[in-house]
Amino acid sequence: MATVQFKKIVKKFGDNLVLNGVDVDIKDHEFVVIVGPSGCGKTTLLRMLAGLEEVTDGEIFIDNLLVNELHPSKREIAMVFQDYALYPHMTVEENMNFALRLRKMPKAEIRARVTEAANILQLNKFLKRMPKQLSGGQRQRVAIGRAIVRKPKVFLFDEPLSNLDAKLREEMRVEIAKLYPRLNATILYVTHDQVEAMTLAGRIVIMNHGIVQQVGSPIEVYRKPCNLFVAGFIGSPTMNFLTGKLSVADGVSVFSNESVTLPIPAFVLPQKEALEGREVVLGVRPDDVLVEHPGGEKLSCKMDGVLEVCELLGHRENLYLKVGGQRLLATVEAFFNRSPGSAVSLCFNYQNMHVFDKATGQRISE
């Protein structure tokens, strides 16, 4: 029903540059998650689309219609706020039909829409209650219901789950995922939680310092992070980074720093000659640090390390290792029956190894 385009969006608060040339194209019916650390400008971007913030420079289109100067209510959008923003003096029903009442819609139509939304969100029992009589999760559902009844072209979610506790957050995450096909609309979802981004998104927009770092499907940004920031932000636990220098020996590029010396195969780094002598950062996810592994194809040579700390998570175990002066985190299947201080051997999985230029932070591996 609606596409959304951001073209060279710039936002300044006084002299403070919050967004610096954001370009994003969102297709019809797409679920796009904008993710980034706090203060990266993602909520500002969403509020500009909603019409709650002025655009300093650039253009926003909804359905190919320039909306920069359009009043929020005319943009056919609905927004779910982080603190829900439910009107505290109105019942759940009044909260949900407020926008419709303002539009002077026929009463039968209003009732039908509210009932429909209440059915979808299982809110029928609570329609006559006041917001303060509801739990956090129920309030969140009312906030979503308030958006649904307006049948907007674009749904905007501004960190909707960040005020809920961990368990409820997981439940609501699934609810939102289930809701998406029924809503028949484009969804923009802002969050700082990369797990929400990975699980919900059709496409992820990763932002930092007011700049879009990477746009892609969850698997793309996980497998092929385009720079150091994305690599460090997406994935939990965080990727291991090893800083060192590249050299070429016997036609093979070799990564080396004080503690680790590692040949890098050509399928990871094809243009080896050009990169000789370059300072690089090697990125390896904890899952790809294999501990006490028998070895095999596409794995690096064995290194000797010391186990510092074990964290048992249940099905997995986090191992904090030290190879020379280099600290590494590995996640392995439980139970890794070794006590801290014991010597272990480990190797890296070349298939999921990332190489970044240290100076620019950009990805240089395949």
Add this chain to the structure above:
Amino acid sequence: METLKSIVEVTWFIILVAVGVAALVGYLYSHFKFYARSWFFPAVLAVFPALALAVFGGLLGGYTFQLWLYFLLAEAAIAAFFRFLVKGRHTVPYLMLAPAFVGLALLLVYPFVFEVYLSFHDLKLTTIMMWKNTGTLPFVGITQYIKVFTTSPLSEVTFWALLLRTLVWTFTNVFFHVVGGFILALMLNNHIKFKGIYRTLLVIPWAMPQVVAVLAMRGEFHAQYGFVNIFLVKLVHHLPFLASLGVGPVQWVSDYPLITCTLINIWLGIPFMMVVILGGLQSISSSYYDAADIDGASYFQKLRYITLPLVRPVMMPAVTLGTVWTFNNINVIYLVTGQSGGTEQADILVSALYKAAFTYNRYSYSAAFAIIVFAMLFFFSVFYLKSFDAAKDER
């Protein structure tokens, strides 16, 4: 020098008694552990004021045995309250508060009890010497209360006319206080430059001593030299057609005393409402307005559906307070019209009450009058706050 000497003497005496009482209580407290007994606390509460009264009575003189008895009765009521309602819990905190209770008793309870006493007796210019000489007054039952409704406190206006005038006065004032305060608060709640300066300027009428403010304003309403009339003259001079509409300088204080008082009091009362409402406005989360913007509410719809309902909780107590203050506001009316030869056209209940007591010297009548005014305000406040509580529970 004589005065200073007596002040020093009195202070010394009070300190001496206080130290003595403290030592006594401390000894009982630490040695006998009497505080654990149920009678200890009420006893202390009774001993404190009794001693205090004895001291003040002996010192200042003029206190009769009968008055002292009334006082002790009041104290017994307080003690009973603590004995049966508060019981032995939190004994020490109440003990610490005891001096403050004594102060309250002297400043509030005693005058009130004395007022009730007066209202059932007959103290006026003809009986005051009898009271001074014998310490007794003729008991008249509820005659004074009947007189309140049947005779006039002033020379011209009846009680009922005064009541009507007071209600109109209160309603007009509070209405304009709230409307004016609300408009100013809405304006100050925007992002405007020099907000702090505006706010300070607007609060001045409230921050100034009321007497000064009222007298200054009375000067502005002076028929010849006041700002209002000078302004009207200049206005008519430049816009002559206004004269044909009847606009022109008027004798404010003598011809329209009540309107003058109302204008002055509106000016005086707006800042309080403005400050309270501004506080309320600033506590409303901006996300409600964001949500309403997206829902498509216009400025006035936001005002009607969001601002007003959300400001109500802070406005209600302020309106109750404002109503009581305005109802009881003797300052403005007395200062504008109360000097000798002043008019009675602007008198409301309390200013009439003041005149009845201190111009016409009808003390017992005024006491009954005051109790009736008190009762009206008491029931109004209780009803208002109850209904407000009920409204709050709904949410």
